[in-house]
Structure formats: structure tokens, C-alpha cells
Amino acid sequence: MKKLFTRFQEIVLLVSGWFTSIMVLLIVFFLFKEGIKIFGKKPVEEGFVMAVHPNNLVNSISPGMCKDIFDGKIENWERLGGRSYPIELATLEDIGSLYTEEEIGSEMEHLDSCFNDYINKHEGALISLPKSAVSSSFKGKIISVKKISLNSFIRGIEWFPTSKPVAQFGILPLITGTLLVSLGAILFALPLGLACAIYMAEITNKRTRSFMKPIVELLAGIPSVVYGFFGLVVIVPLIQKVFHLDVGETALSGSIILGIMALPTIITISEDALRNVPVSMREASIALGATKWQTISKVLIPYSLNGITTAIALGIGRAIGETMAVLMVTGNAGNLTLSYLKPIRTIPATIAAELGEAPAGGMHYQALFTLGCVLFVFTLAINIYINFVTKRRRM
Amino acid sequence: MKRILIALLAVVTLANAQNVKIKGSDTVLPLAQKEAEAYNKKGVGKVSVTGGGSGVGIACLIDGSTDIASSSRKIKMDEKLKLQDAGKKFKEVIIAKDALSIIVNPSNTVSQLTREQIEGIFTGKITNWKDVGGSDMKIVVYSRESSSGTYEFFKEFVMAKKNYTSAALNMPATGAVVQSVSQTKGAIGYVGLAYDNNGVKQLKVSYDKGKTYIMPSMATAKNKTYPIIRPLYLYYNTKDETRIKPFLDFCLSKEGQAIVEKTGYVPLD
Numbered sequence: 024m025k026k027l028f029t030r031f032q033e034i035v036l037l038v039s040g041w042f043t044s045i046m047v048l049l050i051v052f053f054l055f056k057e058g059i060k061i062f063g064k065k066p067v068e069e070g071f072v073m074a075v076h077p078n079n080l081v082n083s084i085s086p087g088m089c090k091d092i093f094d095g096k097i098e099n100w101e102r103l104g105g106r107s108y109p110i111e112l113a114t115l116e117d118i119g120s121l122y123t124e125e126e127i128g129s130e131m132e133h134l135d136s137c138f139n140d141y142i143n144k145h146e147g148a149l150i151s152l153p154k155s156a157v158s159s160s161f162k163g164k165i166i167s168v169k170k171i172s173l174n175s176f177i178r179g180i181e182w183f184p185t186s187k188p189v190a191q192f193g194i195l196p197l198i199t200g201t202l203l204v205s206l207g208a209i210l211f212a213l214p215l216g217l218a219c220a221i222y223m224a225e226i227t228n229k230r231t232r233s234f235m236k237p238i239v240e241l242l243a244g245i246p247s248v249v250y251g252f253f254g255l256v257v258i259v260p261l262i263q264k265v266f267h268l269d270v271g272e273t274a275l276s277g278s279i280i281l282g283i284m285a286l287p288t289i290i291t292i293s294e295d296a297l298r299n300v301p302v303s304m305r306e307a308s309i310a311l312g313a314t315k316w317q318t319i320s321k322v323l324i325p326y327s328l329n330g331i332t333t334a335i336a337l338g339i340g341r342a343i344g345e346t347m348a349v350l351m352v353t354g355n356a357g358n359l360t361l362s363y364l365k366p367i368r369t370i371p372a373t374i375a376a377e378l379g380e381a382p383a384g385g386m387h388y389q390a391l392f393t394l395g396c397v398l399f400v401f402t403l404a405i406n407i408y409i410n411f412v413t414k415r416r417r418m
Numbered sequence: 419m420k421r422i423l424i425a426l427l428a429v430v431t432l433a434n435a436q437n438v439k440i441k442g443s444d445t446v447l448p449l450a451q452k453e454a455e456a457y458n459k460k461g462v463g464k465v466s467v468t469g470g471g472s473g474v475g476i477a478c479l480i481d482g483s484t485d486i487a488s489s490s491r492k493i494k495m496d497e498k499l500k501l502q503d504a505g506k507k508f509k510e511v512i513i514a515k516d517a518l519s520i521i522v523n524p525s526n527t528v529s530q531l532t533r534e535q536i537e538g539i540f541t542g543k544i545t546n547w548k549d550v551g552g553s554d555m556k557i558v559v560y561s562r563e564s565s566s567g568t569y570e571f572f573k574e575f576v577m578a579k580k581n582y583t584s585a586a587l588n589m590p591a592t593g594a595v596v597q598s599v600s601q602t603k604g605a606i607g608y609v610g611l612a613y614d615n616n617g618v619k620q621l622k623v624s625y626d627k628g629k630t631y632i633m634p635s636m637a638t639a640k641n642k643t644y645p646i647i648r649p650l651y652l653y654y655n656t657k658d659e660t661r662i663k664p665f666l667d668f669c670l671s672k673e674g675q676a677i678v679e680k681t682g683y684v685p686l687d
Binding site: 350357 | 494495496498499502541555556558563564570579580581584585586587588589590594597598601602603604605
């Protein structure tokens with residue numbers, strides 16, 4: 024009977040172990056399966072094509088150019104290598120307002136002739152039209168838009184996923200923003216957290232410790248949106264005043280908030296590591312005549328380095344993946360910058376802010392999954408690196 | 419036991435048949451909730467309301483998971499095409515209007531802007547307040563996130579469909595825009611009329627190249643002199659009309675429109 028019970032326990036442990044591993048793999052698989060779909064697609068609205076007047080010399084167009092055209096920055100075909108005609112834009116919405124409902128038809132059955140009519144009358148026309156409106160009698164020339172590649176995705180500097188008719192998926196500013204904020208957070212939290220852990224583990228008496236420990240743990244229990252609000256109302260104006268900035272929503276504000284959020288993880292884990300150092304090590308150090316500070320820096324910290332690196336890894340993990348607090352204090356501007364005193368936009372904040380409204384299965388939705396993949400690759404790389412470092416140290 | 423279950427099931431389905439679901443715009447959400455609350459008290463039917471965004475609401479109307487889609491923008495042509503592909507006919511009702519006001523920090527000396535100037539500021543062509551008659555100070559543009567219907571409406575109606583400058587700060591909620599504008603000297607942003615509070619200054623706006631400037635208020639929005647105003651829509655499937663009609667009639671009635679004004683939106687006339 025007892026044997027059976029032990030066997031049962033083993034099976035439960037085995038199943039839960041495998042269950043967790045498979046779950047993680049499934050999530051990663053799902054993430055990459057959705058995320059990879061974006062590549063090789065054209066960033067035009069689904070089911071739409073771009074067309075020009077048949078006499079136009081331009082055959083293809085890059086997404087960046089297209090955005091400049093619709094923003095009014097490029098106004099003549101000459102800049103794109105065509106004849107000198109002013110560019111005249113028309114989207115489906117424009118056709119809807121230029122032609123009467125009778126001309127379009129109640130079921131939009133005459134849409135193709137309206138587009139045909141428009142393109143015939145305007146030699147400088149650039150139109151975006153649904154594929155269904157392209158019939159065999161369509162006179163315009165359909166031009167191709169360059170596809171999204173891994174290169175253009177990662178090195179592109181503009182993120183306008185809902186821009187019509189051509190969306191911009193460039194994530195370089197998001198990557199730099201995420202790295203900037205996470206690095207700042209860890210630079211802020213690590214010295215502070217380590218000092219606090221050493222104080223609690225080595226220096227203070229039991230009473231102060233039993234008072235401080237729950238407070239630090241309480242810090243981990245505060246919801247991130249509360250941190251965000253605190254940051255927006257307290258830290259943002261403070262930074263604005265201290266550095267005499269136009270805007271207080273900067274990478275620095277994000278770093279500080281994330282640093283505070285990572286503190287409890289760093290403190291608790293490194294304190295545990297420090298307290299796990301055997302008493303004999305401490306006694307040996309003191310017996311050799313080392314001072315308290317020498318014991319801490321030369322014996323305790325090197326001995327517990329593995330625990331401390333774990334603390335750093337988990338702290339970075341918390342910082343790099345945090346959404347709500349960063350969303351509220353970093354300003355979410357897609358600036359490409361390496362300055363801590365400018366507004367930035369991070370990957371998690373982008374996913375959190377945009378996934379709710381991105382139509383499921385659309386290109387914007389897939390791009391957000393790709394962002395998730397990028398984030399995953401980052402944290403994986405950091406974990407592997409830290410594993411590598413600690414292993415080498417052990418040898 | 420089985421019989422009880424069947425009876426229970428029947429009751430549930432019956433209740434569902436009476437229940438009208440509204441899904442969509444977060445701008446319409448507070449209004450739709452108040453209307454539904456008042457309507458449910460009458461005991462004629464039951465209306466339940468959820469948010470999610472205008473695009474989500476219309477997507478749900480297309481796949482049939484909601485009865486009414488609320489939207490802070492007009493239905494797009496491609497959404498119309500999708501509805502048509504799904505073999506559905508829809509009707510549109512405007513239940514109220516919402517005015518957007520342009521807000522700046524109270525310390526700003528600028529008190530009025532033309533539409534062209536606002537477009538320049540939000541597209542990033544104008545970057546200093548001295549170019550629009552203010553002091554020498556950098557302009558900090560606050561916008562909503564791209565998922566918001568207000569973002570789209572502002573882009574279409576005020577910015578002539580041009581894209582926002584990439585230096586614009588995107589805030590996750592209207593409350594955050596107000597908070598940031600109130601504490602940033604060079605800030606400019608836009609919020610719904612219902613949201614205004616004391617920490618910010620509203621600007622007069624001109625849509626006729628500077629001839630007349632209008633202050634946003636309930637009065638100017640009602641008499642149609644204030645230009646930045648948008649209708650709030652409900653879309654529904656024509657075949658559900660008999661089921662939905664009582665609620666729509668209630669919204670458009672005097673009582674319903676009084677609720678509109680009480681929640682800070684602009685009633686229809």
C-alpha cells in the first residue's frame with residue numbers, strides 16, 4: 024500500500040514536470056508560428072492593391088516612400104523616377120465621397136467603373152483599391168509594394184502599424200527603447216538592491232531585519248499599474264524639474280520605476296544567497312583577521328555569486344517584460360534615440376497598448392507577435408549568457 | 419432531474435433571446451451603459467454593454483457575436499465590404515455627438531489655433547510655440563494610442579489624414595493625457611469634452627483659416643458652431659430590427675437624450 028502511494032507521488036511529480044516543460048514549448052511554438060507570418064507580406068491593407076495611371080513610369084514603390092506621399096512630403100512623381108506630374112491620391116474612402124451612391128451602386132457593384140473613371144481622368148493618380156474592384160476592364164497599372172523582410176523589420180525606424188493604405192513596421196526604435204530602459208533599471212536597482220541585501224543579511228540585528236523584510240516583500244505585491252500611476256504623478260514631474268526638460272516622460276523615469284519594481288526580487292534572492300553562506304566560511308575569514316567589510320567583499324559575495332546572478336537575471340526579466348508601468352511613464356513615442364532624457368517606446372508597452380484593437384489574424388496582429396518573439400529572444404539570450412558566466416566561475 | 423435541466427435550459431435560452439448585446443467603442447461605453455441601465459429599469463427588455471474598441475465592435479457584428487456595434491467613427495468601406503461578404507445588411511443610427519477639445523498647459527499664452535496650425539503641430543511641421551504666436555518653447559505633442567477611435571477621428575478630421583509625428587507621446591488613456599498636459603509646460607493634447615478638468619486650458623479653434631475662433635463648450639457644440647465634433651454610431655443587423663428597436667427608440671427619446679447630456683456628450687437636436 025505504502026509502495027503504491029510512493030509510486031503515485033512519483034507519477035504526479037513526473038507529470039507536472041513534463042506538463043510545465045511542454046507548456047513552455049507550446050507557448051514558444053505558438054508565438055513563433057504567429058510571429059513568422061509577417062515576413063514576405065506586403066504592408067498594404069489586406070485585399071487591397073495600389074495602382075497608377077497606365078502611362079506612369081513607376082513600377083514599384085517602397086513602404087517608406089508611400090507613407091511620405093500620403094503625409095504630403097513627396098508631392099511629385101519626379102522624385103520617384105517618373106514624369107513630372109503632381110501626385111493625386113485616392114483611397115476607397117475618397118471614391119466613396121467623390122462619387123454618389125447611385126454611381127457606386129447600393130451593393131457597390133459599380134465600384135470598378137468608378138475607379139476606372141478616376142484613373143482615366145487623373146494622370147498623376149495613385150490609388151489604393153480593393154482587389155474585388157479590379158476587373159478585366161481595369162485600365163490602371165498595378166504597382167508592386169516591396170515586401171517586409173527581416174532586415175526591413177529590424178532596421179526600419181518607423182512604427183506606424185495602422186497607417187493607411189501602407190503600414191510601417193520598423194522596430195529599431197522599440198528595440199533600443201526596451202534595451203535602454205532595462206539597462207537603466209538594472210544599473211539603478213543592482214547596487215541599491217545588493218547593498219540592501221548585505222545590510223539585511225550581515226549588518227543589522229534580527230529585530231530590524233524582521234521589520235524590513237516584510238516591507239521589501241510588500242513592494243513586490245504592489246500592482247504594476249499603481250507603480251505606473253505613482254511614476255506619472257511623482258517621478259515624471261520630478262525628472263522634468265531636475266533636468267529642466269520639456270517632457271518628463273523619459274527613458275529615465277521608466278528605468279527608475281522598473282528599478283524599484285525589480286528591487287524586491289533582487290533583495291530577497293541575494294539576501295537568501297548571502298545567508299546561505301556556511302558559518303564556517305565566515306568564522307574562518309574572521310579568524311584570519313579580516314574586518315567585517317573584507318569578509319563581506321572577499322568571502323561572502325564571491326561565495327554567493329551564483330545566487331546574486333540569478334537575482335540579476337530575474338530582475339532583468341522583470342524589467343524587460345514589464346508593460347503597464349512603462350506604458351504610463353515613458354511617453355511611448357517611437358523615437359530612435361540613445362538618450363535617457365527623451366521619450367521612448369518599449370516592446371512590451373507596444374504589445375499591451377495595441378493588441379486589444381489589432382484585428383485578429385491581420386498584419387498588425389502578426390507584427391505584434393513578431394515583437395513578442397524578439398522580446399523572447401532577448402530574454403533567452405540574457406539567460407543563456409548569465410548561465411554561461413556562472414558556470415565558468417564555478418570551474 | 420432531466421426535466422428540470424431542460425426547463426432550465428429553456429429559461430436560459432428565452433432570457434438570451436430577450437437580451438440585446440452591445441459591443442464596441444470605449445468612447446460610447448459610459449453613455450451606452452447609462453442608457454442601458456435606465457432602459458433595463460423599465461423592465462421591457464435587457465441590454466448588456468461591453469467595450470473593446472470601435473473596430474472590435476464592428477468585427478463582432480460581422481461574425482455575429484454582438485447584436486449592436488457601437489462606434490466612435492463611421493463604418494469603413496472595407497468593413498462594409500466584409501459585412502456584404504458575410505451576407506449581412508446593416509443599419510446605422512446616430513445616438514449622440516461628442517466634441518473634442520484641444521488642451522494646453524494653463525501657463526501657455528496661446529489661446530487659439532486654426533485647423534492648419536493644429537495639423538502642423540501634430541504632424542511635426544511646427545515644433546515651437548513662437549511659430550503660432552506663443553513664447554519661445556518647444557511643443558510637446560500628446561496623443562492617444564493608435565488603438566483608440568479618438569486617434570483615428572483626430573487624424574482624419576483635424577490632420578487631413580496625415581500621420582502623427584513620431585515624436586508624439588502616445589498615452590494609454592484620456593486621463594493620462596490630461597495629467598501629462600497639466601504638468602508639462604509646452605504640452606498640447608486632445609480630449610473629449612466630457613473629460614475636461616481644471617488642470618488644463620482649452621483652446622479656441624478656427625476652421626475657417628482664422629476668421630472666427632470658437633471656444634469648445636456644451637453650448638457651442640449644441641448650436642453646431644464648434645467644429646471638432648463627431649457623431650457616435652450604433653450599427654445593427656437589419657434582420658434583428660424588431661428586437662433592437664425598443665432600445666434605440668429609448669435612446670433617441672427625450673429621456674434618452676437627457677441622459678446623453680448628463681454624461682457629458684452632446685445630444686441630438
